Amino acid sequence: MAQKMKDYFNAETAQKLGTQLGIDGAEYAAWVAPHIEELEILDRVTVFAQGLRERLDGDYVRVVGGVVDKLGPELAEGEGYVNHAFHLWPVSRLIELYGLDEPEVSLNAIEALTRAFTGEFAVRPFLERYPELTMSRVNQWADSDSHNVRRLASEGIRPRLPWAKVHTPFVEDPTPIIPVLDRLYNDASLFVRKSVANNLNDIGRTHPELALATASRWAASGAPHAAWVVERGLRGLIKRGHSEALELVGFAAPTAITATRPEFPHTVAIGENATLSATLTNTGDTAANVLAEYRLHFLKKNGTRQPSVFRLGKYTLEPGETRVVSKAHPFRVTSTRTYYPGTQAVSLVINGREGELVDFELTAP
Numbered sequence: 001m002a003q004k005m006k007d008y009f010n011a012e013t014a015q016k017l018g019t020q021l022g023i024d025g026a027e028y029a030a031w032v033a034p035h036i037e038e039l040e041i042l043d044r045v046t047v048f049a050q051g052l053r054e055r056l057d058g059d060y061v062r063v064v065g066g067v068v069d070k071l072g073p074e075l076a077e078g079e080g081y082v083n084h085a086f087h088l089w090p091v092s093r094l095i096e097l098y099g100l101d102e103p104e105v106s107l108n109a110i111e112a113l114t115r116a117f118t119g120e121f122a123v124r125p126f127l128e129r130y131p132e133l134t135m136s137r138v139n140q141w142a143d144s145d146s147h148n149v150r151r152l153a154s155e156g157i158r159p160r161l162p163w164a165k166v167h168t169p170f171v172e173d174p175t176p177i178i179p180v181l182d183r184l185y186n187d188a189s190l191f192v193r194k195s196v197a198n199n200l201n202d203i204g205r206t207h208p209e210l211a212l213a214t215a216s217r218w219a220a221s222g223a224p225h226a227a228w229v230v231e232r233g234l235r236g237l238i239k240r241g242h243s244e245a246l247e248l249v250g251f252a253a254p255t256a257i258t259a260t261r262p263e264f265p266h267t268v269a270i271g272e273n274a275t276l277s278a279t280l281t282n283t284g285d286t287a288a289n290v291l292a293e294y295r296l297h298f299l300k301k302n303g304t305r306q307p308s309v310f311r312l313g314k315y316t317l318e319p320g321e322t323r324v325v326s327k328a329h330p331f332r333v334t335s336t337r338t339y340y341p342g343t344q345a346v347s348l349v350i351n352g353r354e355g356e357l358v359d360f361e362l363t364a365p
Contacts, residue, residue: 004335006041008086009048017048017087021070023055042163048090049097060098064109067091071116077147077189081118088117095122103130107137114152123156124164131169135176142180147189154184154195160202174203178214186223193229200233204245208237212244219248238291239309241352251291254351256284257317262294262348264358270331270339271365277326278348282317290315290350292325297345297357301338305345331362 014032019025032051036044056063071091075084091113099106103126110119110126127134141153155161157177159170170177177199185196204211215230230249231238237245243253260279268274282288292312297305312325331339341364345357 006039006044009036009041009044009089013087014048014051017090018052018055020072020087021052021056021067021091023052028052028055045089045093046097049093052090052094053098060102061105064095064099064102064105067094068109068112071113074115074146075117075148077191085117088113089121091117092119092122096125100125100129103133107134110156111137111141111149111152115146115148118148118155119152120155120158120161121164123152124161124167127157127167128165138180142183147187147191150184150187150189151192151195153180154192154199158195158199158202160205171206174207174210177203178210181214182217185218185229186221186225193225194232197229197232197235200229201236204234204237208242208245211237212248215245215248238352239293241349241354243352246291246352250289251351252289254288254290254353256282256286257288257290257350258283259348259350259355261356262346262358264346264360267361267363268331269363269365270333270341273328273330274360275326275328276312276346276348277324279322279324280315280317280350281322282319285319287319288317290317291352293349294327294329295347295349295354296329297347299340299342299344299362301340307347309349 011029011033015025015029017025018028028051032048035047039047053063056066071088072085075081095106095109095113099109106122107126110122113119113122123134138153138157141149144150157167157170157180159174159177160166181196181199184192187193187196200211200214211234215234218226219230234245234249238249246252258281262276262278264276265274276294280290280292291314293309294312295307295309297307300306310327310329312327315323315325317323333339339362341362343359344362345359347357348355
């Protein structure tokens with residue numbers, strides 16, 4: 001079984017971090033180890049940060065200045081922070097815990113940190129306490145020469161940033177986010193564009209009209225990267241079968257597309273793969289763009305069934321064309337998926353329209 005992400009924050013990582021920041025790494029690691037044994041990842045990172053603060057001499061301004069000087073080189077495009085600098089997350093937590101009374105210093109430190117690791121987690125408490133100051137800085141970050149800092153401008157203000165507190169003001173009214181995204185959706189960096197798309201997807205969860213209006217403007221701009229950002233940014237609405245979102249990315253209602261009943265094994269054991277297949281036919285006299293998905297209606301602990309959407313593929317079917325589509329779906333246990341044996345169901349979804357449910361039995365391994 002793959003190592004859980006929380007297990008990365010262990011004594012070995014503590015020694016690496018402590019040594020980099022100029023403290024006794026072995027002593028720091030020995031202190032960290034017994035304090036984190038029963039903790040999940042966010043609490044482990046907090047312990048790391050608390051241990052750092054106890055060992056770094058001086059007031060906060062002096063401490064954070066010394067830390068910034070030791071962060072290391074800026075990450076290049078494609079160098080993900082999880083792979084190259086994940087051990088620096090406690091520095092972000094250090095700023096959150098001890099830097100709220102020094103917003104200017106802390107926001108400078110967040111900008112420096114995001115070049116070597118990422119800084120979006122640390123932005124949240126400053127956005128909450130100092131919204132005008134923080135948004136002013138966000139707008140400066142959006143014009144940075146650094147792709148990492150430009151990404152921070154988008155990622156730090158996501159309404160529902162993973163591993164961070166939901167920012168309720170932007171859930172209730174995300175309009176202040178839009179001018180920042182407007183400046184970044186066609187950014188040269190894929191790292192930035194992914195963040196913009198994720199931000200738009202967050203907005204679409206509670207304000208679909210605003211997300212669609214924004215995406216429509218971007219699509220109409222003809223900008224080179226607009227189509228990719230729009231489709232990725234509307235993915236939540238697309239999975240929910242939202243007709244306007246589907247039409248905007250080229251998948252109109254499939255009036256001329258027929259699909260056979262999906263073929264799927266009658267019985268599947270947890271841990272196995274099961275292949276779904278179906279035949280699509282374009283009965284119309286013009287070519288048709290098809291987004292083929294499938295929904296697995298998983299049995300929950302309380303006996304209800306909850307659907308999850310998965311993609312089969314995107315196709316263009318010429319008039320009269322027939323195509324068989326298939327995919328093997330893994331029923332492996334993961335940290336985010338618990339299976340309950342019993343009757344589940346699968347259905348085919350074509351351009352947002354769901355077909356009939358086909359029941360199957362999921363059995364214990």
